[in-house]
Amino acid sequence: MDKAQLKPDERRIQSAVEALAGFVDESKPGWTRRPFTRWYEESRRWLTEQMTEAGLAVRIDAASNLIGRLPGTDDTLPPIVIGSHTDTVTGGGRFDGIIGVVAGLEIARLLQESGYRLRHPLEIVDFTAEEPSEFGISTIGSRGMVGNLSEAMLEQKDPNGLVLREALDSIGGRTSEMAAEARKPGDAALYLELHIEQGPVLEQTGHKLGAVTGIVGIHRHRIIIEGAPNHAGTTPMGLRADALAGFCEIGLAFERHCSAHGRDAVGTIGRLANEPNASNVVPGRVIFELEIRSLDTELSDAIYAFFSVEAREIADKRGLVFLEEQLSKSNPVLVQPEVLALVEKGCASVAPFIRLPSGAGHDANQMAVIGPIGMIFVPSRDGRSHCPEEWTDYGDTTAGVAAIAAAMLAFDGDSGGSGDE
Numbered sequence: 001m002d003k004a005q006l007k008p009d010e011r012r013i014q015s016a017v018e019a020l021a022g023f024v025d026e027s028k029p030g031w032t033r034r035p036f037t038r039w040y041e042e043s044r045r046w047l048t049e050q051m052t053e054a055g056l057a058v059r060i061d062a063a064s065n066l067i068g069r070l071p072g073t074d075d076t077l078p079p080i081v082i083g084s085h086t087d088t089v090t091g092g093g094r095f096d097g098i099i100g101v102v103a104g105l106e107i108a109r110l111l112q113e114s115g116y117r118l119r120h121p122l123e124i125v126d127f128t129a130e131e132p133s134e135f136g137i138s139t140i141g142s143r144g145m146v147g148n149l150s151e152a153m154l155e156q157k158d159p160n161g162l163v164l165r166e167a168l169d170s171i172g173g174r175t176s177e178m179a180a181e182a183r184k185p186g187d188a189a190l191y192l193e194l195h196i197e198q199g200p201v202l203e204q205t206g207h208k209l210g211a212v213t214g215i216v217g218i219h220r221h222r223i224i225i226e227g228a229p230n231h232a233g234t235t236p237m238g239l240r241a242d243a244l245a246g247f248c249e250i251g252l253a254f255e256r257h258c259s260a261h262g263r264d265a266v267g268t269i270g271r272l273a274n275e276p277n278a279s280n281v282v283p284g285r286v287i288f289e290l291e292i293r294s295l296d297t298e299l300s301d302a303i304y305a306f307f308s309v310e311a312r313e314i315a316d317k318r319g320l321v322f323l324e325e326q327l328s329k330s331n332p333v334l335v336q337p338e339v340l341a342l343v344e345k346g347c348a349s350v351a352p353f354i355r356l357p358s359g360a361g362h363d364a365n366q367m368a369v370i371g372p373i374g375m376i377f378v379p380s381r382d383g384r385s386h387c388p389e390e391w392t393d394y395g396d397t398t399a400g401v402a403a404i405a406a407a408m409l410a411f412d413g414d415s416g417g418s419g420d421e
């Protein structure tokens, strides 16, 4: 067959998304399917049936990820992996993660119907527990697959005292074998993930598809501004060291430094404590945490450095003490130019697209440890996600599946051999 003919079926994609939306905890808002719950197990049973019908050999790996595999004509090659997650946040939607797994399932069905065989083996993965969990860890399954789920993480407990190790084993994992089974660099030929954008850029620019250039790194800092708590009535304005007033000026300076770089960086002060936080006391101390996200580590460092200099000047001028501490620094994951070219080729064959970075983390962050990654975004209505209103048109979702399929075929054909039997 002509491999350009892998045309996804929109009705089938819609019915798969709707079927998964049936396995939800109705005592919670939205479409809630938390990992390690009855609804999660039911949805996985359904997915297992669907994968089997699509001709995939289904298994659960040591980290409890659900994997459907199709052999390649050269089964000695590492697999092309297509995946995402079917767990949701509490009060979440029907599309985040889910469409990435449905994309894999649809592509397996199209291959089955067409009789076309890839050179590479193909693996469709539903990664366990991608969203932030009660164990304080996210991307649990993909971490486990690539050897990034430490013994200390496995011993984490949820608020009910359940240990993560036991939770993973209860849904078919074999955590005692996880380290030995962990995949290594080179164990994936390519990882592809279709995901909702979770932001407004595609919708506002009128594009169906986004070729993801990379996943931002996150730099987090904690800052303490020390002033002098004092009586709010008897301390004249000119004799105060008001930590919160200082914070206001410093916070606006932070916003200005982050805004100076277009779409290349975003910065947020999302956490703040004001002490003593009493209406009749001049604030004596403000503790806040800020983060900067960018694909460019040097830019993040530079934004923070310039901000920090200005913040100290503001603090000095106001008689405040400025203390800073870096909390964490994760590196960006960049899509390799060859893979981005394939992803763009896949997108271009379907609909107009733009390049954009991913401001949120994904299972792709972990999969980048073992192979090159590519991601495609489809629009989120009003830019919303992690809420019941989360919506992506089925036509756009179908365009995304077609683009992933095209990128997969281009990669399978490009990296030697024709794939034809």
Ligand SMILES: [Zn+2]
Residues within 6 Å of the ligand: 085, 096, 097, 130, 195, 362
């Ligand atoms: Zn997701």
